[in-house]
Amino acid sequence: MPKQQKSFMEVPLFIPRSKVSTEINKTGSWRFVSPMFEEKTAPCSAACPAGEDIGRIEMLTAQGLFKRAWEAILMENPFPSVCGRICFHPCENFCNRKEFDESIALHSLERFLGDIAIAEGLNQPLKNLPANGKKIAIAGAGPAGLSAAFFLTRLGYSCTIFEEKSEPGGILRWGIPSYRLPDDILKSEIKRILDSGVEIRCNTPVTKSFMEKEIGYYDAFFIGSGHSISIKMDVYGEDAASDGLKFLYNIRKGEITSINCTAAVIGGGNTAIDVSRSLIRLGANVILMYRRRRQDMPAFANEVEMALKEGVQLMELVSPIGLEKDGKNLLLTLQKMKIADTLSGGRPQVVPDSTKTETLRVGKIFAAVGAGPDKLWQIPCEDKDDNKILRLSHCIISIEKYPKIFAGDLTNHTKSAVDAIASGKQAAMALDILFNEGRDSIKERLSSCKVGDGPALSMEIYMNGKRKSRNSRIVYLKDINTDYFMPALRIIPLSLSPELCIKSFSQVEQTLTTDSAMKEASRCFNCGLCNNCDNCRLFCPEMAVISEDNNRRINFDYCKGCGICVVECPRSAMALKEE
């Protein structure tokens, strides 16, 4: 193509143009507020009883750095695959994305990472501190005891677990049905904990005499024996009913393979739901009876929903009065209940609805109205709060000759696996502080390891990891610059239809594929965390954000405190402070 004729170039062009560097103008002198890089706390991580660094885990997952993401879970929780399946994931309820479109499928991602590590046969990658010569005895190889052992071992303690049953796992092994948690997954995660240097003695119940004999060998005694004894319904003919917990145990032992009758399950907690869903799979026609209403059930709502989808019938506002044998069947008499008071905040009170009763003929009755501890364990009572007793959010320490620490379901308000894991971690930290700094430091030191403002604690913070520099302030949706995020639907893992579910004890949900896991993780806002998006640097009008190897700093010679970097940070990983 021809060039434009040069003669046209005679038109004069005089414009302000300078080759002199503007560096001479130190615009930093105009500043009265300063930006700073300040990572904050994601609401999901504060809601997670184990305080997992969820925002960072999803950031790494989105980048395909699965091993590092998995390690980040292990830092706070030795059971990613287990919790990815059975945890009631309070994290998702607090997800900021929930108000934007839908919360992130955090439990699916946790399971994905855990399963990848199992599939690749990864060993426990975190380094333990050098052995400090102290020995801890742990009663019960449930989630609390295993968690305590894992974290105490990391802190340099030598742990021995005493387990009454033939295999470790506690409720995870014997109480939770395999359609929620298959054996091989649980075994892999427990094996990894034991391989990190924990001794376990199965078939070794901790009796009073055993304790008196053994305790002298140990520096502290951790009691995480759980709620293994079913509570009685206290009605006539009760002996004809089956014990729900024992029933689940027998299924896991392989002793029950089918039940073909109408079965009544009494209770509204997670055990009642597990029993009901197991019965459906064994061929029974199941009626679940609860003295309050569905919305008052202590069972996790999603489990209740699944049970109903699978065909469990729910009778609300009925309470058993008694049962009697009727040939091969049982006659169950129920008292109708009504709500007496809904004002008091918690679950409503129910009272008998006059004399209305009903009698049902069923094949079997399963009692699952709650569980309690074995009598052996004398948890310090509520009113006993002298200076020998220290009550923490998830455990109680009794400091006598030998420190005893009660944890797990014995002391947890929420009887969940993740709360048990959290209590094991809290106990490990508390014991370590007790030995190193003394009893008086425990509360304050634990408080400095809080994730956000709830009870969740971080072992990474306790061990002076990078997470320690985070501000514990929680990031809310209003702190997120949502202009940088597109609505995207939550990825739902493939799952069996309810019709197929009830045919076997196969897992209901499948693990996410790599692609869908990365896609789902990339929906995460990574609230409060820097993911090196570089917006701060790109938007800085003074080029005062300096980036070297993804470490950013602010050149205060030129930063004039305009705050654009803080506003343009999509995830609230910066803050503006008055000078």
Added chain:
Amino acid sequence: MKQVMEGSHAVSEAVRLARVQVISAYPITPQTHIVESLSEFYAEGSMDARFLCVESEHSALAALIGASSCGVRTFTATSSHGLALMHELLHWTAAARLPIVMAEVNRALGPGWNIWTDQTDSLSQRDTGWIQLYCEDGQEVLDTIFQAFRLAEMVNLPAMVVMDAFYLSHTYEPVDVPDQKRVDRFLPPIEPRIELDVENPCALSQLSPPTMFMELRHNIQIAMEHVPRCFKLVEDEFAALFNRRYGQMEPVHCDDAEIIMVVTGTAASTCREVISDLRSGGEKVGLLKIKMFRPFPKELIRKFLAPAQKVAVVDRNFSFGTSGIFAQEIKASLCNLDAHPFVFSYIAGLGGRDVTVDLLKEIYWKTKENLTPTDESIWMGLREID
């Protein structure tokens, strides 16, 4: 090849053929069809350009200021309130001497809310330093886009190609669309005189103290003074390739005319018919269609209008407190002559009201009947209101 196309699409087609590299615009009636079809060209890949979506006209022009400072060919289009919103950056574009080309569709500003044609929007921007070229039909608007790029890039000033809302923007007419090769011959790639370069860094548009400012402004005026000469060169080349020429203004029967009617935009077409009717009735009437409003071609105005006895300026715009804007400018161009015609100022067709053959004839007869013009503009066809 001749195609029947909408005036707006003639603009888009020209922009594609001009191989514009960066486009940024914000939709506004009656301009939307222009940017809409450009976004389609971009999406379907028939244009090798970057299309920047923005949230306002202010940002559209700001984005182009950045792009143009990097030495690429840029285009935007707007109308009415959109142009008003760009006002600050219109000044900036010219003072930064960036050859950005804009299609501006004349539309009234509210309130009363009105989407129809009215030149007050573009004429309100006459002091911003943009070249302004007013067009009569689809062919002229297509051709003028090519010319505007050549011209703007020669003198380093931005150029506005102005067209009437609906009468031109939404009217389908036959338009001869040249092939890419011939357009490339006429309009080679931009050879930027302002081009930010990371290898050779410099700062543009920095603080300019009183000791420098007047020179900067005077330099813009010098460039403006080069425009008529450059436009002639551009038109010569254009005519050689495409056999079409418009001129800064077009006189029709002005040589022996006693009364010359001055019109712009699509009203010129109507006026051509009026002149022909009146001429066949023996009236000595001429028509001067003004295309270039900035820079205002004073010399040609004097050349064509001075010999007449009376001039009737039909303004589709108004400057409140004085008169029609073209009338003002024409009076100013003539006032220093020893002898000059009387200039009559008429206001017609605001907010999309039709400027009909009868209305233009009425203007002619009014001019002929009155010996001298009134001080104030005459508003044509006003309805009685309570």
